[in-house]
Amino acid sequence: MAVSSAAAERRRRGRVREVIHKKATVLGLSAKEYARLSAMRSRARAGHAGEPRVAKPGMQAVFKGMGGELRKPQPPQGLQQATEMHRKIGLLERIFGQRRKAKPQA
Secondary structure, three states, X not given: OHHHHHHHHHHHHHHHHHHHHHHHHHHOOOHHHHHHHHHHHHHHHHOOOOOOXXXXXXXXXXXXXXXXXXXXXXXXXXXXXXXXXXXXXXXXXXXXXXOOOOOOOO
């Protein structure tokens, strides 16, 4: 059982790489670039492009009380570029019909 699952894992990983390659070539990017951009997209979607979270308003009083300086909320670096590239990638994926359908919520 364990052997087959490891083999299946290898096959699946190979397929994932193939898909990434295919999408990347369609978009005229290298697979590495495509992977980086899709990672940026998922981070941007999650609302944090590798940036430290800024304190919520309720927490600010706590930090001030502790004598901590608050850093001004800065727009995450690279978010603009990521979203821009990903709008393009999204458009191209739609054109070439490579968009994965969202799983229906049960």
